[in-house]
Amino acid sequence: MAKSAKKAPAKKSGKSVKRVYFFGNGKAEGGATMKDLLGGKGANLADMTVVPLPVPPGFTITTDTCGDYNDLGQKLPKGLMDEVKLNIAKTEKATGKKFGDSKNPLLLACRSGAKVSMPGMMDTVLNIGLNDTVVEGLAKLSGNERFAYDSYRRLINMFGDTVMGVDHEHFEHELSAVKKAKGVALDTELETADLKEVVERYKHVYKTHVGSPFPMDGLKQLEAAIEAVFKSWMGDRAIKYRELNEIRGLRGTAVNVQSMVFGNMGDDSATGVAFTRDPSTGENIFYGEFLVNAQGEDVVAGIRTPLECNSEMGKWSQKSWKELLAVKKTLEERYKDVQDFEFTIEKGKLYMLQTRNGKRTAAAAVKIAVDMVKEKLIDEKTAILRVDPASLDQLLHPTFNPKAKKDVIAKGLPASPGAAVGKIAFTAEDAEKRFAAGETNLILVRRETEPADIGGMHVAKGILTSTGGMTSHAAVVARGMGRPCVAGAGALQIDSKAKTMIVNGKTYGDGDVLSLDGSLGEVYDGAVETQKAELSGPFGILMKWADKYRTLKVRTNGDTPTDAKVARGFGAEGIGLCRTEHMFFDVQRIHHMREMILASTIEARKEALLKLLPYQREDFIGLFQEMKGLPVTIRLLDPPLHEFLPHNEKDQAELARSLGKSLEEVKNRVQQLHEANPMLGHRGDRLAVTYPEILEMQVRAIIEAACESKKAGVKVLPEIMIPLAGTKAELDYLKKYTVATANAVMKEKKVKVDYMYGTMIEVPRAAVTADELASTAEFFSFGTNDLTQMTFGYSRDDAGSFLPEYVKKEILPRDPFQSLDVDGVGKLMAMAVKLGRGVKKDLKCGICGEHGGDPASVEFCHNVGLNYVSCSPYRVPIARLAAAHAALKASGSKGYSTK
Numbered sequence: 001m002a003k004s005a006k007k008a009p010a011k012k013s014g015k016s017v018k019r020v021y022f023f024g025n026g027k028a029e030g031g032a033t034m035k036d037l038l039g040g041k042g043a044n045l046a047d048m049t050v051v052p053l054p055v056p057p058g059f060t061i062t063t064d065t066c067g068d069y070n071d072l073g074q075k076l077p078k079g080l081m082d083e084v085k086l087n088i089a090k091t092e093k094a095t096g097k098k099f100g101d102s103k104n105p106l107l108l109a110c111r112s113g114a115k116v117s118m119p120g121m122m123d124t125v126l127n128i129g130l131n132d133t134v135v136e137g138l139a140k141l142s143g144n145e146r147f148a149y150d151s152y153r154r155l156i157n158m159f160g161d162t163v164m165g166v167d168h169e170h171f172e173h174e175l176s177a178v179k180k181a182k183g184v185a186l187d188t189e190l191e192t193a194d195l196k197e198v199v200e201r202y203k204h205v206y207k208t209h210v211g212s213p214f215p216m217d218g219l220k221q222l223e224a225a226i227e228a229v230f231k232s233w234m235g236d237r238a239i240k241y242r243e244l245n246e247i248r249g250l251r252g253t254a255v256n257v258q259s260m261v262f263g264n265m266g267d268d269s270a271t272g273v274a275f276t277r278d279p280s281t282g283e284n285i286f287y288g289e290f291l292v293n294a295q296g297e298d299v300v301a302g303i304r305t306p307l308e309c310n311s312e313m314g315k316w317s318q319k320s321w322k323e324l325l326a327v328k329k330t331l332e333e334r335y336k337d338v339q340d341f342e343f344t345i346e347k348g349k350l351y352m353l354q355t356r357n358g359k360r361t362a363a364a365a366v367k368i369a370v371d372m373v374k375e376k377l378i379d380e381k382t383a384i385l386r387v388d389p390a391s392l393d394q395l396l397h398p399t400f401n402p403k404a405k406k407d408v409i410a411k412g413l414p415a416s417p418g419a420a421v422g423k424i425a426f427t428a429e430d431a432e433k434r435f436a437a438g439e440t441n442l443i444l445v446r447r448e449t450e451p452a453d454i455g456g457m458h459v460a461k462g463i464l465t466s467t468g469g470m471t472s473h474a475a476v477v478a479r480g481m482g483r484p485c486v487a488g489a490g491a492l493q494i495d496s497k498a499k500t501m502i503v504n505g506k507t508y509g510d511g512d513v514l515s516l517d518g519s520l521g522e523v524y525d526g527a528v529e530t531q532k533a534e535l536s537g538p539f540g541i542l543m544k545w546a547d548k549y550r551t552l553k554v555r556t557n558g559d560t561p562t563d564a565k566v567a568r569g570f571g572a573e574g575i576g577l578c579r580t581e582h583m584f585f586d587v588q589r590i591h592h593m594r595e596m597i598l599a600s601t602i603e604a605r606k607e608a609l610l611k612l613l614p615y616q617r618e619d620f621i622g623l624f625q626e627m628k629g630l631p632v633t634i635r636l637l638d639p640p641l642h643e644f645l646p647h648n649e650k651d652q653a654e655l656a657r658s659l660g661k662s663l664e665e666v667k668n669r670v671q672q673l674h675e676a677n678p679m680l681g682h683r684g685d686r687l688a689v690t691y692p693e694i695l696e697m698q699v700r701a702i703i704e705a706a707c708e709s710k711k712a713g714v715k716v717l718p719e720i721m722i723p724l725a726g727t728k729a730e731l732d733y734l735k736k737y738t739v740a741t742a743n744a745v746m747k748e749k750k751v752k753v754d755y756m757y758g759t760m761i762e763v764p765r766a767a768v769t770a771d772e773l774a775s776t777a778e779f780f781s782f783g784t785n786d787l788t789q790m791t792f793g794y795s796r797d798d799a800g801s802f803l804p805e806y807v808k809k810e811i812l813p814r815d816p817f818q819s820l821d822v823d824g825v826g827k828l829m830a831m832a833v834k835l836g837r838g839v840k841k842d843l844k845c846g847i848c849g850e851h852g853g854d855p856a857s858v859e860f861c862h863n864v865g866l867n868y869v870s871c872s873p874y875r876v877p878i879a880r881l882a883a884a885h886a887a888l889k890a891s892g893s894k895g896y897s898t899k
Contacts, residue, residue: 019065020083023049024057024094032335037062039254041113041354051330053352057094058108058258059087061226063115066252069230076230081223084257088222095259099129100218102137107151107260108218110225112232114253117356118241119476123162123232125225126295127155127260129218135199147265149195150187154295156202156214159221163228166209174201186304188293222257229255240454244481248813261351263344264295270316270345271296274309276328277338279360279479280417280470280519282367282538286310286328289469296342296353305488306469323350331355336377337386338368361417361479362387362394363539370538380545381893387542389855389882394418394482395539396874398530400517407525409503412465412489414521415475420462420484421515421527424508426496428456435459443514445501447494449474457481462516464523466492484518492523535570535877543571543877546884552861553868554879555631557848559583561622567873571880574630574717575623576781576870577848580698581639583619584612590644594655597641598669602693609697616698620705620718629715633781633848633870635760636698638723640683642673679789684724685734685759692737699741707749719756721781726763728772735776760848761832762786770832774839781870782829784849784857788816791825817850820857830864837865846870855882862886 021029021038028046035043042060049055061084068077088099088108097106108128112118130138130152139148153175160166175187178198182190190198206214215221232238233253242248263271273296274288288309291298298304307313314321324343327350331339340358344351360368369383378386400406400419422441425431431442432455444460446453448467457463457477462484465474469488478485493502499510503523508514515528555576556567564575584593589612596608623632646652647670649663656666675681688695699720706716720738725731738757746752757776761767762783770780789796794803796817806812812821820826829847836843846868851857853875861869862883871879 016079017064018083019062019077019080020059020087021046021062022057022059022087022090023055024091026050026052030060035115037064037254039063039113039115039256040117040356041111042254042256044355045256045258047334048352048355051334053327053330054350055352056259056261057091058256059084059091060113061255061257063251063254066230066233066254069227070234070252074227074231076223076227081219084222084226085219087257091257091259097259100134102133104141105129105134105138107134107138108222109256109258109260110222110229111256111258111354112229112253113256113354114233115250116245116247117359118238118245118247119359119473123228123235124297125155125158125162125221125228126297127151127158128221128225130155131216131218133216134218142265144265146192146195147262149192149199150264151262151295153195153198153202154297155221156199156206158297159214159225160202160206160210162232163224164206164210166206170205170209171202174198174205177201226255226257229253237452237454243808244454244458246814248810256354258353261344261346261349261353262295263291263346264293265347267293268317268345268347269293270320271298271343272306272309272345273340273342274324274328275338275340275358275360276332277358277364277368279338279340279358279364280414282360282364282371284371286325287470288313288324290345292316296344305467305490317345317348319348320345320350327352332377336372336382359476359479362391362482363417365391366395366542367538370541381549381888383542384546384549384881384884385888385893387881389858389878389885391482392878392881393875395535395877396533399519399533400515401529401531404529406515406522406528408522409506409525410486410489410491410523412486412521412523413470413475414517414519415470415472415487416463416478416483416485417519418462418482418484419515419517419519419528419530420460421513421530422461423511423513424501425456425460426494426499426501426510428453430510431456431459443516445492445494445514446474446496448472449477457483462486462518464489464492464514464516466490466494478518484516486516486518486521486523489521489523539877543880546881547571550862550880550883550887552858552866552883552886553846554876554883555633555846555848555868555870556873556876557852557870558623558873560619561626563873564623564626567876568626570873570876572630572873572876573868575627575632575634576846576852576868577721578623578632578634579638580616580635581637581643583616584644586615589615591658593644594646595659596694597644597673598655598659598661598666605691606693606697609693613697613701616701617705617708620702621709624705624709624716624718625712625714627717629717631717631719633719633721633758633779633846634698634702635721635723636685637687637694638684640673640675640678640681641687642670642675642678645670645673679786679795685722685730686724688722688734688737689730692734695734695737696741699738700745703742703745703753703755704749706753706755707746707751710751710753711749716753717755718753719758719779721779722757722759723783724762724786725759725773726765726769728769728776731759731773731776756844758844760786761829762790764790764828767828767832769835771835771839774836774843777836777843778840779844779846780832780836782832782845782847782849782866784820784825784829784847784851785817787828787849788821788825791828792816792821819854820851820860822860826860826864833865853879855885858882859886859889863890 023046028049030038030046032047038060099106110125135152139145157171161168263269270292272290278287289306291306338358339355341355342353365387369386372378422443425442445464465487501508515524553573555574556572557577558564559582592611599605652666656663756778758779759777760783848870852869853871
């Protein structure tokens with residue numbers, strides 16, 4: 001992903017722009033509406049401060065400063081550190097402590113915070129300001145020498161790893177050596193003398209790998225930490241996260257510098273992460289985890305398996321538990337959404353470190369939105385806008401068949417729901433390589449995931465970790481991605497280097513199959529049978545609301561009665577694209593199709609088509625019966641004929657034998673049909689112009705099916721669609737054959753059927769001459785797959801070699817075959833609609849390309865005035881919700897984003 005467009009460091013009216021905003025003691029220079037400038041975390045810290053909630057004082061460096069840092073070639077803007085010093089002084093005054101002072105030291109935390117939440121993707125450094133002198137002062141001041149040295153060793157580790165690039169494993173190796181010598185398993189079991197030894201070992205690791213001693217100057221530590229956070233914005237994992245989540249157009253991350261509060265001061269201190277509701281199910285219960293005598297990174301990183309707030313916090317401290325429940329109520333009443341917040345309890349006093357709209361599964365998002373309407377926190381319109389249409393895809397995840405045999409080998413935490421079956425991959429890199437090679441069913445198995453694993457998590461069907469809790473990196477990211485995840489399965493012994501997982505005495509290797517139930521937290525040996533998910537309850541309520549507010553109809557692309565039935569179950573209001581060529585690939589049908597293609601006379605061709613007619617007719621009857629009075633748009637034969645013929649000599653010889661022809665005849669016909677660029681060749685309406693008997697057979701099948709269905713009491717609304725037309729003359733020529741055939745059938749059957757005659761707009765010329773086409777066509781359907789291909793001049797089959805780089809470097813905002821190019825292809829569509837309706841006011845216009853199920857494309861279709869979108873059956877709910885979003889946004893309604 002490229003950097004933002006370069007610009008000079010921000011200045012206004014000759015004065016330097018304010019780069020640092022202070023918050024503390026009930027007052028703040030920023031607020032909740034300033035997420036663009038202060039990032040989500042900084043804006044909410046300022047807002048929580050004025051509620052007031054107990055927020056440790058500090059300051060936020062703006063996102064624009066990060067943008068300027070990168071524009072300057074990764075150099076801190078002039079004057080920034082002077083402004084930072086002024087705000088350190090404000091923080092000192094607010095806390096009564098002094099930065100760098102050995103008697104009453106102020107220590108600082110430095111965290112990232114972009115406008116859009118990116119959990120774990122950027123860097124954090126805690127305990128800034130400690131050195132050999134200050135650590136002794138902290139020990140005396142706190143009366144807890146062990147805590148002071150525990151904090152110091154954490155700073156050296158985090159600073160070395162995050163700021164100086166010293167691999168965490170080097171520090172971990174030394175810590176393990178001390179624990180082994182002491183004969184303990186947990187960090188909390190180490191005593192003061194042990195931690196002093198760890199500090200010395202860490203300093204040695206630092207000097208060995210950096211080439212200079214660990215810095216004793218707190219201000220230099222802070223400056224380097226600020227720069228590291230800025231630098232992490234362009235780090236590989238952050239770039240990858242933005243690519244996967246389509247986050248674009250941001251200047252950078254803000255930096256939040258806060259006075260430290262300590263959850264590692266002893267058994268009366270703790271740290272935790274919580275959600276105001278269950279982010280997996282949406283249930284309205286406090287959902288959080290905490291660790292006693294720990295710092296925040298211990299919970300997030302999943303290094304220790306934490307305790308559940310609901311069951312354990314009250315036992316540990318009733319006072320803290322009541323305070324957290326009060327915070328839950330305050331946050332939801334203020335932000336009208338589920339909040340994900342971090343807290344620290346220092347010697348019994350609660351502090352709030354951040355809050356943000358919580359990442360949640362689609363099922364949870366739907367339930368929470370519906371519940372909050374019932375609770376009168378939000379209205380229906382806000383509830384609709386609260387659920388990301390694309391996330392509904394998660395609701396279609398399969399579940400395991402309850403009757404299937406399951407061999408449970410381990411149990412962990414149900415971190416992200418759904419069923420996943422796949423072969424083990426022990427590293428993210430391996431998962432990505434295997435996925436690229438075509439291995440699509442993979443389970444990523446890790447001791448704990450880390451931000452660098454984002455690519456492997458994205459391609460995996462499910463994620464399994466042996467450590468970590470419900471708020472660990474694996475859990476949060478998996479929920480956001482909609483991947484099933486089981487976390488904290490402690491019985492697993494995972495060795496990623498050896499590529500082994502040992503459980504119950506059995507060793508699993510690279511490629512062995514596992515099944516994960518992210519809803520139950522269970523791990524099964526081998527492949528367990530899955531079944532489709534059912535949509536009901538809150539989902540049905542939300543969809544009912546969406547249907548009330550949307551104006552855009554939603555149809556489905558379907559070629560079989562089964563497709564039609566599934567789509568109707570998801571709320572489809574008709575078929576927007578039936579691809580008739582998909583009906584010819586049955587063994588018997590393809591034989592007759594090939595017989596037709598190889599026919600040397602019109603009579604022989606008609607004879608072969610006559611054999612195909614009953615198949616087509618029965619297919620159309622099935623579609624009409626499933627749609628029960630809803631419109632069915634049927635596209636006549638589109639692909640070039642060579643696609644139906646065999647291209648290897650063995651199959652050609654078999655075809656020749658079955659048709660009583662010579663191998664040479666078959667080879668010659670295959671050669672005749674060969675084209676240098678078949679997608680721009682003899683296909684679509686060009687086939688019908690050359691071979692009108694093909695069109696006649698298909699129209700006859702459609703109208704015969706319509707007549708029979710009508711006789712059976714089924715209301716039918718067939719729409720006959722001509723593909724690839726570019727001129728009015730083509731449409732006029734083919735309309736004669738269509739009308740004549742339809743009239744002949746209706747006369748034979750003594751049944752009158754209303755039908756429509758229209759065309760696909762997929763050639764740029766058709767879009768710019770749409771007024772001419774509209775004088776013949778009764779409807780337009782935009783085939784945006786081909787329209788995109790021809791407008792850009794990109795071959796869909798070959799664009800994979802360069803399009804990813806275009807998107808990565810922001811030459812294009814997204815892949816135009818996945819999300820509609822509104823500035824180019826969209827302008828052609830808008831022009832065609834305007835021109836067409838200028839001739840025929842009530843011209844029906846829809847879209848049937850793959851873009852019909854893309855939320856951003858659906859919004860454009862609403863805005864340009866289309867009557868409907870059509871998409872694959874399983875994307876119908878997505879399109880319905882996206883259409884409601886589009887209508888509400890156009891009317892000025894405002895919702896809340898969970899991104």
